Amino acid sequence: MSSKSNFSFIHASDIHLGSNQFWNIYRSYDFIRVFHEILDLGIFHQVDFILLGGDVFTSLEVLPENLTKIVEILNNFKSASNESIPLIAIEGNHDIRKYSRGTRINHGQSWLKFLASLGLIILLDANIEGSPEQMFPNYDFTKKKGGKIQVKSAIIYGTRYLGQKPEVYLPKIKDAIKVDDGLFHILIQHFGIQGQMENVPGIDFQKVQILKDRVDYLALGHFHLQFTIDNWIFNPGSSEAACSIDFSYKRGIFLVNVLKRNKYIKHVNPIRLRNRKSMWRTIYFNTQFNDKEKMNNFIIQKLKNLLKNLRDDLEPSDPKVPLLFLLLKGIEPAKSCKIDEKYLSKILTETLPLIGVRIYQKFKNPLKTIDKFF
Numbered sequence: 001m002s003s004k005s006n007f008s009f010i011h012a013s014d015i016h017l018g019s020n021q022f023w024n025i026y027r028s029y030d031f032i033r034v035f036h037e038i039l040d041l042g043i044f045h046q047v048d049f050i051l052l053g054g055d056v057f058t059s060l061e062v063l064p065e066n067l068t069k070i071v072e073i074l075n076n077f078k079s080a081s082n083e084s085i086p087l088i089a090i091e092g093n094h095d096i097r098k099y100s101r102g103t104r105i106n107h108g109q110s111w112l113k114f115l116a117s118l119g120l121i122i123l124l125d126a127n128i129e130g131s132p133e134q135m136f137p138n139y140d141f142t143k144k145k146g147g148k149i150q151v152k153s154a155i156i157y158g159t160r161y162l163g164q165k166p167e168v169y170l171p172k173i174k175d176a177i178k179v180d181d182g183l184f185h186i187l188i189q190h191f192g193i194q195g196q197m198e199n200v201p202g203i204d205f206q207k208v209q210i211l212k213d214r215v216d217y218l219a220l221g222h223f224h225l226q227f228t229i230d231n232w233i234f235n236p237g238s239s240e241a242a243c244s245i246d247f248s249y250k251r252g253i254f255l256v257n258v259l260k261r262n263k264y265i266k267h268v269n270p271i272r273l274r275n276r277k278s279m280w281r282t283i284y285f286n287t288q289f290n291d292k293e294k295m296n297n298f299i300i301q302k303l304k305n306l307l308k309n310l311r312d313d314l315e316p317s318d319p320k321v322p323l324l325f326l327l328l329k330g331i332e333p334a335k336s337c338k339i340d341e342k343y344l345s346k347i348l349t350e351t352l353p354l355i356g357v358r359i360y361q362k363f364k365n366p367l368k369t370i371d372k373f374f
Contacts, residue, residue: 013092154258279323
């Protein structure tokens with residue numbers, strides 16, 4: 001528990017609520033369950049606030065039953081915490097998308113604005129076009145608007161997603177942050193740092209360093225891979241795997257303790273969340289199948305042997321029940337035996353203790369191989 005001389009907080013990001021990944025209802029629930037877990041951890045560790053670094057929602061396209069559940073969880077969190085742990089968020093690029101893979105829309109809309117209007121979160125958004133003196137107005141609990149808020153000896157600044165070239169705004173943000181107030185400065189931003197993820201663009205680290213004498217903790221979101229730089233820049237990664245490659249990343253949240261006396265980050269503890277289990281398996285076709293039923297039975301039997309140690313006594317809502325990524329390789333089946341991935345995934349899920357199966361085909365066509373040989 002934080003004393004008057006210390007404070008603590010949780011830093012999470014890229015929660016992607018509303019995601020209906022792989023059109024799988026259990027994956028849809030996973031994102032909500034992990035969000036619930038983050039809030040429970042906040043209560044368990046008796047933190048002073050929780051930061052959400054953008055992409056809290058995956059898009060504006062959210063099923064009503066899921067939104068109802070999210071609002072219910074937030075209301076319960078307020079009651080369980082005696083309204084003593086503010087949730088402080090910014091909008092990421094996904095928060096203002098109409099569809100998860102679609103284009104961004106008019107900035108006037110987002111589910112985060114809706115939650116802020118209900119008093120369930122504090123949504124920070126700077127007046128980015130204003131002068132440095134006007135950029136970060138204090139959060140107004142009546143209007144549910146503002147660019148900064150103070151909690152204990154921490155002052156938290158935040159802006160919405162600033163587009164693909166956020167570095168343009170960094171000098172202005174620097175000028176807007178006071179340096180002589182004796183407070184611990186936290187800035188929440190939604191962008192990545194170049195080089196932290198292979199082949200994924202981000203801001204040059206040298207351009208970000210302009211903020212270092214004004215910001216004590218740069219709280220990032222956007223990249224789904226967890227990283228820290230110089231005990232100053234912190235990116236927790238996505239809280240649940242929002243795409244297939246995320247399953248291989250180190251991800252989670254940060255639990256941060258700060259000593260007020262000398263603005264010293266005492267400890268940043270990465271916490272792994274109870275994410276959905278996943279696994280990759282490969283099946284080789286050593287012969288060309290001409291009968292679809294035989295081919296499917298072959299796949300089922302192979303997987304039964306490969307997955308014989310899986311527990312079959314768990315409910316699908318339990319994250320220990322895995323999502324399977326199945327790679328099919330070898331000799332390509334005959335054209336009359338084309339694999340129906342949707343149907344095959346359905347029968348595998350009904351036959352084995354899995355919540356879903358994603359199928360990838362990497363076959364070699366025997367005729368093409370022979371032609372190439374000759």
